[in-house]
Amino acid sequence: MAESNQTQCIAMDSATALQRYLDHIPVSSISGIKSSVVLEVKTGDFVKDALRIMFKKNVASALIADVSTDGFPDRFIGFVHLSSLLLWCIQEIRKLENEIECIESEKTKETVCGIMGFLEQNPHIGQTKVGELGKTFLWDPYFPVGMRDTLFHVLLMFSKHRLQAVPVVELSNSNVIGFITQTAVIHLLLESSGLEWFDGIADKVISDFRFDNEEHVLHVYGDQNIIEAFYILWNKQIGAVAVTDRGSKRLIGCLRNSDAYLLLEKEDLFQNRK
Known part of the structure; x- marks a missing residue:
């Protein structure tokens, strides 16, 4: 019993030490935040148009602005990823193809150049408004952080809300200046050499x-x-x-x-x- 308590104490000490270590790393130390493109789409935009602009701007995600609150600093109500929109379209296309039972018809091959052409020909999919996708839990919630917040706070956001990216705002005006992605956090953690837990992961093939x-x-x-x-x-x-x-x-x-x-x-x- 004594050995069990001692082991638990050591484990708790280790966890506390790791938490304190992460809680002393400011968000500002994560590279690439201000170099990310900040793009927004509106709740009234069509899915096909949101896909087109995100693809054209070469961005992986965009803020969702509520059209009814234009001009307000807290007008953002969510965060959507290009991949999520595409996966939703694929799901809807799959349903449509199962219904009409002509997945690879010659007509489809002739008239559809790509996924954007397919969405143009099927407006009930392509012209779905971004705002309507909220009920499918397709958005990430909008939970911004400031440059003075810590890495531990960001990791809690990722784990608790299953986010892929976190917006970073200027505290003075609430303007979004960039994003923190999971990949950026992983890169930073992999630079933390000398810590057994991190080194054990980094050494695995x-x-x-x-x-x-x-x-x-x-x-x-x-x-x-x-x-x-x-x-x-x-x-x-x-x-x-x-x-x-x-x-x-x-x-x-x-x-x-x-x-x-x-x-x-x-x-x-x-x-x-x-």
Whole structure:
């Protein structure tokens, strides 16, 4: 019993030390915040138009402004990602194709150049307003932080609200000056050499991981089609899915929801999604 209490005490001390370490790292130490493009879409914008502007500006996400509160500093009500909009479109397209039972008809091949062309031809999908997607929990909530907040606060935001990015605002005027992404935080943590917990993660090689008990691991096989993989990402509301070799069961990579961006970049990929 004494050994158990001692172990618990050490574990608590370790956790407290880690928390204090993270609570002394200011948000301002995270690189690339002010270099990110701040783009906003309005609740009244069509999904197809939001996709087009985000693709044109080469941004992964945008703030959602409430059209009924234009001019107010707190007009932002959410945060939407390009990949989330694309996955929603794929889900709606999948439903439509199942209904009409002509997934790869010659007519479709001739008239649809890519996903944007498909949305133009199907206005009940493309002309859905961004504001209407709130009920599908497609948005991230708008929880901004300031440059004087700490990394520990940001990590709590990521874990508690399952955010992909956090807006950073100027305290004087509440203007959004940039974003903190999960990737940026990971890069910063990987620079924290000398801490056993961080070093233990950084030293691991991805190819060392195997999926012997595949029933409990969410994955797709490398020979499955891309639309199935994207459907899993949408249905399970996850950021990535492992890709394994069907024969050896070894990990060969992963498909991220951000890879849905390729459907906009490569028209033939959308046409041949099956």
